[in-house]
Amino acid sequence: MRRPHRAVLAVAAALTTAACAGAAATPAPRTPAPAPTSAAAPPPVVLLDPGHNGRNAAEPAAIRRLVPDGRGGEKACNTTGTATDAGYPEHAFAFDVAQRVAARLEAAGVRVVLTRTDDDGVGPCVDERGRAGEEAGAAAAVSIHADGAAPTASGFHVAYADPPLNPAQAGPAVELATALRDALRAGGFRDSDYIGRDGLSPRADLAGLNHATRPTVLVECANMRNPDEAAVVSSASGRDRYAAAIAAGVLGFLEREP
Template sequence: MSAPRRALVLTPALALLVACTAAGPVAPDPSAVAPTSTPVTPSGTPAADPTPAPERIVVLDPGHNGGNGRAGTEITRQVPDGRGGAKACNTTGTSTDAGYPEHAFAWDLASRVRAPLEAAGVTVVLTRGSDDGVGPCVDERGRAGQEAGADLVVSLHADGAAARGRGFHVAYSSPPLDAAQSGPAVDLARDLRDALRAGGFPPSDYTGRDGLSARPDLAGLNFATVPAALVECGNMRNAEEAAVLSSAEGRERYATAIAEGIRTFLTGLSS
């Protein structure tokens, strides 16, 4: 048995379309507006395509590495220092009196700085991928920014000074060796300094001046052709600061301030 035929119900609009088709082609309505994929302004002129925001790339350089201590021959070999001399490939770094090592602090801090930057759409590149390897050497770290096409490099450390000293300092390469070092790197150092100070951290009372330190001897800064700065977050040999540096809460405070300093610098690039 054949299925019953469904009744075709014509809506008034469909009935009109059928009637018009039967009667021949319909002349276009001159008042109709043709659809367009081109955005227009209220005046009717095509709107300009918005310029996409540039991709921002930041290199974070967590100091030292967890395997450096068992690779003495490798890390003591001499590499260029960026000013015609030579220095050791890397070092083991310092530690608190309780044994919390700088390399572990720097690695944890890098992950904490990275998170808010990536949440804001910034691409973050690290100079090392774990905390149990060796190196890289300071000259390789110094070239990491330009190799990544980065807008800036921030190297993350903690200091090992006399126990009475306290406070952070931010280093930059001086005398400058290229255009990035002669101005933008100093601006980056200042933005980081200001953010750390706003975060409640005191500038160093034993080195540099007002939280800034002009350094000719840091290969990781000398080789940079993009703005680069090195943050010594505090003195691991000072008992009060060691407690902050060793705590997750303290490292989160440092990370929040450093990320804010980086965002301030990047905002300046866009203005």
């Protein structure tokens, strides 16, 4: 049986005392109890991780520093990323898309945290990026990248940690990856024809995923070395299409969460 709240017991005791004082006593004026209020639920938090950074190439010693890879080994802190043949860099693409995704999520009532807030720094390292979702209390974390494969290769893929190292990686991360895959398809983008399967890519070698304890995925939006896809990622309208699809996938995942 559920016990009465302490405040309810206090009111009952006061009423009993007043009754024992005798019927002739004049009752005190009754003050209406304040209406109960309920605090609004805090907005969900989403971590966005724009891949690489604008000054990584200028600080080779910093980004070559070895950090834990999350599976008992080590790997480089970060890399410079790739670029189109015309020189449009992955770090700039990732940061621009992340800003566009953030704007859409914030308009939908989501609080967004970024692993970097400009495109003129170094790092952070991949292990820090992987832990950032936990530090932010994120319901979902998405690392945004573009690939640098052979020019004939094309399409997007969404990577998640496999084999999983914790419950978030075992189930929710796969659900997040699937939601993003479906949203990218709905946005008119094609599954990768050179890595993964059905637009999904289980990976054990990505430290940013291995260190994650919140649902975390990495989206390789396109192959920047493919001429057709390079044209899309290099255009503002193309980046906006990627952002719209990623935001839709994140919101779809959040709607399914309890």
